[in-house]
């Protein structure tokens with residue numbers, strides 16, 4: 001004889017299922033699952049005097065939406081219980097100002113003690129984090145130069161940060177160390193970028209980067225992580241001319257980069273995410289490994305080294321046409337404003353595009369493939 005237990009257990013949101021438990025005399029246990037949004041559950045609650053009329057009808061759009069939002073909440077809980085991520089203390093948002101700041105993506109970061117904030121360009125194509133500092137030749141920092149700023153940009157001063165310390169020439173991250181006169185001297189740096197004549201130079205320091213943690217076992221909290229910072233006293237090229245006036249955060253795979261430092265200090269895994277939305281907005285998270293079902297491309301080496309993020313492009317398609325053997329290698333670089341193709345690939349793409357276009361072609365300056373839209 002089956003004894004009907006009165007108990008119907010409604011599990012917490014994490015399980016989202018209702019169990020009706022039956023215990024049989026012959027020591028066999030069986031349980032029947034009733035979905036919390038099923039008609040049966042609704043009539044159960046109705047028998048308890050609770051009205052469930054606000055619950056959406058089965059298989060209606062609202063019903064599906066409710067199921068989906070519960071699934072997503074649960075996935076977030078699961079992800080959150082495993083992986084710690086970090087984002088800049090001023091928020092995970094990235095900013096984009098179009099031509100005003102050379103079409104790059106930026107984030108506000110805080111450095112040092114007391115903290116000073118910087119609007120740094122996010123550059124997956126280089127490694128060093130540098131900010132304008134003890135300026136000899138820096139871009140203008142006054143807000144009057146930048147239409148989208150309501151406050152002046154800051155200059156970093158290691159002497160005024162109680163947590164700063166200089167890197168010596170003997171430090172393992174000091175590339176120019178061998179050029180120094182003595183191993184105890186301050187470590188100088190020079191970074192040259194892909195843009196012509198564009199560079200930053202000065203001395204290397206270590207200081208605290210202020211971050212906020214999410215996920216992991218702890219609640220959201222403040223984290224101060226030691227990172228290497230270039231005290232950029234002398235910039236040139238586009239860095240004096242509208243791009244990254246307040247510094248660059250290198251996100252590359254090199255040991256000196258912020259993602260590498262955070263991983264080395266054990267804060268997060270050696271990964272980060274940059275996600276850009278349609279409305280000039282985006283986010284940055286250190287330690288983000290993406291959803292488990294995310295598809296992956298391996299990075300390939302360039303001259304036998306993995307100094308930058310390079311992927312193998314297997315082929316391209318223009319409309320429905322996908323030429324065979326059209327592969328090439330491409331640099332994944334958040335610090336380049338536009339997409340560049342190898343010239344022979346560019347020629348093939350525009351020729352194919354032109355063949356498919358049914359509009360009058362004309363040229364403007366360097367752009368020879370413009371079309372009159374109807």
Ligand SMILES: *[C@@H]1O[C@H](CO)[C@@H](O)[C@H](O)[C@H]1NC(C)=O
Pocket residue numbers: 089110114115210211
């Ligand atoms: C930065 O300094 C400001 C002003 O002193 C303070 O209010 C803020 O909490 C600090 N931020 C961090 C991340 O320490």
Ligand SMILES: *[C@@H]1O[C@H](CO)[C@@H](O)[C@H](O)[C@H]1NC(C)=O
Pocket residue numbers: 196197
């Ligand atoms: C780069 O610098 C060289 C030498 O000073 C100069 O001749 C050249 O015009 C510069 N290129 C650009 C794009 O400014």
Ligand SMILES: *[C@@H]1O[C@H](CO)[C@@H](O)[C@H](O)[C@H]1NC(C)=O
Pocket residue numbers: 358
């Ligand atoms: C191309 O445009 C012309 C003029 O508008 C039109 O008559 C023609 O049908 C178009 N051809 C195709 C293939 O769309």
